[in-house]
Amino acid sequence: MAKKKGASLIVADPRKIELAEEADVFMQLRPGTNTALLNGMINVIIEEGLADEQFIRERTEGYEEMASVVKKYTPDYVEGITGVAAADIRKAARLYARAENAGIYYTMGITQHTDGTNAVSAIANLAMVTGNLGKPSSGVNPLRGQNNVQGACDMGALPGVFTGYQGVDNEAARAKFEEAWGVKLNPVPGLTTTEMFDSILEGKIKVLYVMGENPLLSDANINHVEEALEKLDFLVVQDIFLTETAAKADVVLPAAAFAEKSGTFTNTERRVQMVRQAIDPPGAAKADWVIITDLANKLGLGWQYAGPADIFQEIAQLTPSYAGISYERLEQEGGLQWPCPSADHAGTPYLHKDTFSRGKGLFKPIEYQPPAEEPDQEYPLVLTTGRNRYHYHTGSMTRQSKPLSTYRPEELAQVNKTDAERLGIKDGDLIRVSSRRGQVEVKAAVTEAVPPGVMFMTFHFHESPVNVLTNNKLDPISKTPELKVCAVKLEKIA
Amino acid sequence: MVSLTINGKKVEVEPETTILQAANKLGYFIPTFCSAPGLSLVGTCGMCVVQVDKTGTLLASCNTPVAEGMVVYTDSEQIHAARREVLNNLRAGHPLDCLTCEKSGACLLQDYCYLYGVFQMDYSGYKRKYELDDANPFFIRDMNKCVKCGLCVRTCHEINGAAAVSLVNPGANVEPPVFNESSCVFCGMCVDICPVGALTPKQRLGKGRTWELKRIKTICPYCGVGCGLELQVKDNKVVNVEGDVTSPVNRGQTCVKGHFGFDFLESPARLTSPLIRKNGELVEATWDEALSLIAARLKQAKGEELAGLASARATNEDNYLFQKLIRSLGSNHVDHCARL
Numbered sequence: 001m002a003k004k005k006g007a008s009l010i011v012a013d014p015r016k017i018e019l020a021e022e023a024d025v026f027m028q029l030r031p032g033t034n035t036a037l038l039n040g041m042i043n044v045i046i047e048e049g050l051a052d053e054q055f056i057r058e059r060t061e062g063y064e065e066m067a068s069v070v071k072k073y074t075p076d077y078v079e080g081i082t083g084v085a086a087a088d089i090r091k092a093a094r095l096y097a098r099a100e101n102a103g104i105y106y107t108m109g110i111t112q113h114t115d116g117t118n119a120v121s122a123i124a125n126l127a128m129v130t131g132n133l134g135k136p137s138s139g140v141n142p143l144r145g146q147n148n149v150q151g152a153c154d155m156g157a158l159p160g161v162f163t164g165y166q167g168v169d170n171e172a173a174r175a176k177f178e179e180a181w182g183v184k185l186n187p188v189p190g191l192t193t194t195e196m197f198d199s200i201l202e203g204k205i206k207v208l209y210v211m212g213e214n215p216l217l218s219d220a221n222i223n224h225v226e227e228a229l230e231k232l233d234f235l236v237v238q239d240i241f242l243t244e245t246a247a248k249a250d251v252v253l254p255a256a257a258f259a260e261k262s263g264t265f266t267n268t269e270r271r272v273q274m275v276r277q278a279i280d281p282p283g284a285a286k287a288d289w290v291i292i293t294d295l296a297n298k299l300g301l302g303w304q305y306a307g308p309a310d311i312f313q314e315i316a317q318l319t320p321s322y323a324g325i326s327y328e329r330l331e332q333e334g335g336l337q338w339p340c341p342s343a344d345h346a347g348t349p350y351l352h353k354d355t356f357s358r359g360k361g362l363f364k365p366i367e368y369q370p371p372a373e374e375p376d377q378e379y380p381l382v383l384t385t386g387r388n389r390y391h392y393h394t395g396s397m398t399r400q401s402k403p404l405s406t407y408r409p410e411e412l413a414q415v416n417k418t419d420a421e422r423l424g425i426k427d428g429d430l431i432r433v434s435s436r437r438g439q440v441e442v443k444a445a446v447t448e449a450v451p452p453g454v455m456f457m458t459f460h461f462h463e464s465p466v467n468v469l470t471n472n473k474l475d476p477i478s479k480t481p482e483l484k485v486c487a488v489k490l491e492k493i494a
Numbered sequence: 495m496v497s498l499t500i501n502g503k504k505v506e507v508e509p510e511t512t513i514l515q516a517a518n519k520l521g522y523f524i525p526t527f528c529s530a531p532g533l534s535l536v537g538t539c540g541m542c543v544v545q546v547d548k549t550g551t552l553l554a555s556c557n558t559p560v561a562e563g564m565v566v567y568t569d570s571e572q573i574h575a576a577r578r579e580v581l582n583n584l585r586a587g588h589p590l591d592c593l594t595c596e597k598s599g600a601c602l603l604q605d606y607c608y609l610y611g612v613f614q615m616d617y618s619g620y621k622r623k624y625e626l627d628d629a630n631p632f633f634i635r636d637m638n639k640c641v642k643c644g645l646c647v648r649t650c651h652e653i654n655g656a657a658a659v660s661l662v663n664p665g666a667n668v669e670p671p672v673f674n675e676s677s678c679v680f681c682g683m684c685v686d687i688c689p690v691g692a693l694t695p696k697q698r699l700g701k702g703r704t705w706e707l708k709r710i711k712t713i714c715p716y717c718g719v720g721c722g723l724e725l726q727v728k729d730n731k732v733v734n735v736e737g738d739v740t741s742p743v744n745r746g747q748t749c750v751k752g753h754f755g756f757d758f759l760e761s762p763a764r765l766t767s768p769l770i771r772k773n774g775e776l777v778e779a780t781w782d783e784a785l786s787l788i789a790a791r792l793k794q795a796k797g798e799e800l801a802g803l804a805s806a807r808a809t810n811e812d813n814y815l816f817q818k819l820i821r822s823l824g825s826n827h828v829d830h831c832a833r834l
Binding site for chain 1: 630631632652655679680696697708710711712713714715716717718719720722725727730731732740741742743749750751754755756757758759760761763764765766767768769770771776779781784785786787788789791792793794795797798799800801802803804805806807808809810811812813814815816817818819820821822823824825826827828829830831832
């Protein structure tokens, strides 16, 4: 629709997705070459005098260092790395830089790489060099993949922070939470999901409590996760289905689904919205917050919450960015976008208006770094992973939905036509996909949506668990595994 | 501003306003099949006719802009006769199975026939002209019920962009639209906007009449966009879902998962009881047994020997309490799948 109203569209994706059909420029880059492409665009923008010099001067620092690094990323040099024609890189750079407002929208194709954090920095560089921040319809917009991934982060379901990103190692923040909660708190940031499994295998973490997650299908290199789960002294899983992870548990707790409880979700644009109970949970299942409160009271913590509104009030009291949000306001005004620091604040539709949270925006010089595992003689293809339209994540909900699972009952691994011809694979053939970490059997869909040398699978189907194959090498900062690139080989089975 | 008179009342509106919008502003009702907020205007259904000026010319109000000094009448015998003729023509080919039609009670053809007294129900000569299309698992297409308003076509082209629905012979001899299954992405927005029973979600068949359904607004359980959904409930079951047109996020728009992927709620595979592993098997237990066991094991774990994985699908309140619990027990090993 935006396109029809005159917007220009640039699509960068290793796969020819449907949106690519609508694009003014489609850049089908090799998986794992994001930073090179982004540097290439910045290079064109600087070389052709399209940079927003006033914005760079007034609102940023570190420009010179960044500019000196991108100097060598000429369109021709970048074409060699990414496979994207130099002319397309120039065209995309000009289109982006000349637009009055230009937004960048990305998902895990940027972050699930060993240089994912660098790619996000390169996106920020691109936005800052053109002044596309702090104004409507622009900015750096990560589209979050799960309905409350933003909220879970905001709520401190992260190892280093309490709610609203207040550090556990910040003495004042810790003192505030210690007083509010009436307990002594640990000042040392904890481990991320991916690190937890290593720590379990080292015998340090002994008890794991999982609420509504299925790492046994979603994490990279799941054979490693399975080994860790088996090593635990005690595993509790709280979920709506007996997921692959729940089946390994010592105790399983039945939870209420979204339609069976009330509360709030925070969407990708930081909009806090009301979730309202429509039906009762099945059998003895209970809302997660009820289960956790009951357990806390068994442990003698003396929690008293009459309902989600009570909990939200406590969150607002302890979280400056949520301080002005209340159930009353959400009912009256619809959603509110944080930061919303006070009851008379209307919320914040976009960030960084006059200043960045650190003051000036910092350019980071980013060098392209190849993926941790590249194709070779033994494993000649690149496997990249993601989702399809009809299923969701590990499929624990969508595969229990009749219309969705009837329409798309099984995985169809996308294999390029030329690769398929070379290997004698026809549409619908059963193939074996192997990496250094394992192998899966799956039906092939022969297509030109993926370029030669690249194949694509989703992680929705436990029958073909693609994360047996993926590489659990991590981005050093975000600890995100490189789910988007690993080397595989294909064989036809039948 | 432009000032005009509608049914003898003066009103001032912005220049680009249509007569229909101006009349609605004054609280006058004008029926329409083919116009809807957010879609382009075609003015083809003929229901929204009004009379303008002394000549009494009948004009489609949905796509005629207001003019300075215009005098408009929204109800007269002549107008009602024109609307009745439209309804008579539509009704002639329409299967009158309102007794069992899922749209009954929310059907504009039904409402308008009632309103304008189109009472004669002549079943003789009715023949099903179009084959029922129920090939996909999401919704049924019964073009015998189509009123050729084209809202599904414009929704698919202008909102979704899939362009999987097109009108046949647009113009005077327009036929119901045809659907291209291979480009359809089954977002269900055509189903939501259809004013009659030509498009019906399969999941709601026989599950409740429209007037029996309780409607609860909530947020989609899938991706991070946070679309508003309206859950339609009868007897403690969600029987249908539509996009929430009042949501600032999606303005009623949906994707296939948000629209049709709700029936996992009543899957027989749902967990309904706590389970405890005994002799290698997970067996049913009471809440008290399960929570007592967990509490005992959590107490044994010393500080950082405990870790917790919270959920990007649970509410803020759930996640807040989860990290509060793990941290209160001395461990900061709490995370969720933001990275995956």
